[in-house]
Amino acid sequence: MKNLFPITALAFFLFSNTALAQTGKDCTAIVRSAQDAADRADWVIDGDVVDVVRMHSDPERLHVSIDNAKVEYELERSPRFFSAMLIADACFSESESAIPVRGKAAASQLVGKRMRFYGTKLTAGGGRRFFFVQAVAPAMPAIAVVRKEYTDKKQLPIAAPFDAQGWTRARSADGGFSVDMPGPFSDMTKGSGGQAAFMLRGTDHHGSTFMAVFERSGPGSSMGATFDEAYFKPNANVTRFKGADAVITQGTLPESNGAKIMHGLWFRVPGGTYMLSIIADKEHDAQSLASRQRFFQSLTFE
Structure with a gap:
């Protein structure tokens, strides 16, 4: 303690x-739109989804592998990377994102597509958690410079x-x-x-x-x-x-x-x-x- x-x-x-x-x-009520997500995100990353995995220990939480990653926004800059494993946050609102991630159709709707992920950066373990997903089009909402x-x-x-x-x-x-x-x-x-x-x-x-x-x-x-x-x-x-x-x-x-x-x-x-x-x-x-x-x-x- x-x-x-x-x-x-x-x-x-x-x-x-x-x-x-x-x-x-x-907590899923906190983000109701892409603009809400942009206002609260620690990072925004575009990437080509290559795999979607559910772990037996937590089957409701998706692990999404992406390639050709492009960091659109970051509160705290991290080293450059090409691929990443992004994890669905518990506060992910399937109904508010453009793509469902909890249903059986999630893999077929995500894999092979270029998607935009909005998320939280954890400081100790757990990687990056995303709480909102959308296709890369339309354009990303505005993020306040200050x-x-x-x-x-x-x-x-x-x-x-x-x-x-x-x-x-x-x-x-x-x-x-x-x-x-x-x-x-x-x-x-x-x-x-x-x-x-x-x-x-x-x-x-x-x-x-x-x-x-x-x-x-x-x-x-x-x-x-x-x-x-x-x-x-x-x-x-x-x-x-x-x-x-x-x-x-x-x-x-x-x-x-x-x-x-x-x-x-x-x-x-x-x-x-x-x-x-x-x-x-x-x-x-x-x-x-x-x-x-x-x-x-x-x-x-x-």
């Missing part, structure tokens, strides 16, 4: 600098209407996501550093901290690197959450001398990485953890 906690520096930058558009409950910049800011705690259990709906104004909170919450943005990050932070009546954090992908993405490292460890507690590959973590908060327990859920989506966490004093851990299901499952994407 020790290697997971450097990322809490990001959370506690926001912590110490201490409410719709159509939302989706599943990504939107954000300034560090924090709203004062927001006390929105509460339900009978004391919960309220919280929305990240800059991050584009919403979640239920067990009390008043703060909406924070970290624009400085490697990549912009956005946090909703609240507390329950036991004083336990509930955090939902999203960090954009790209060079210097500490949450992306932490997720990749944790997910590919042999003993990782991996799962699927809202359609995405996810990893569950648990440990004591650094410098708390074991007095505070941190329960985390980390997962990648097109465009970045999420962390949902509950931090509780030992004596209140069980009571606050009883709210985990509502807190985690209430997350929606815009």
Whole structure:
């Protein structure tokens, strides 16, 4: 667990600098068009599909071999290559891409054609994951030359209407996501550093901290690197959450001398990485953890 906690520096930058558009409950709702894919891609690659393989260990996930690769766009430049193996991401939306990849007809529709893949670049193992596919024609959507910049800011705690259990709906104004909170919450943005990050932070009546954090992908993405490292460890507690590959973590908060327990859920989506966490004093851990299901499952994407 020790290697997971450097990322809490990001959370506690926001912590110490201490409410719709159509939302989706599943990560495949994040990308609904080629333009959405272009806005969230770490890379865009054109290639001639030479083979499509399904592994017995994960038959729903396609492994696609391409030749004559052409990198159309890359956030973080990599060495030149001619051929590559691209892997379908868990957040691949078959209904939104031009070509289905999960059905039996996938191989016949992909092999021998030149296709354009939009995807995520993992920092530790797992290769490149694509979440959108289209034919090379029509032309690729425009990709912003300069990504939107954000300034560090924090709203004062927001006390929105509460339900009978004391919960309220919280929305990240800059991050584009919403979640239920067990009390008043703060909406924070970290624009400085490697990549912009956005946090909703609240507390329950036991004083336990509930955090939902999203960090954009790209060079210097500490949450992306932490997720990749944790997910590919042999003993990782991996799962699927809202359609995405996810990893569950648990440990004591650094410098708390074991007095505070941190329960985390980390997962990648097109465009970045999420962390949902509950931090509780030992004596209140069980009571606050009883709210985990509502807190985690209430997350929606815009």
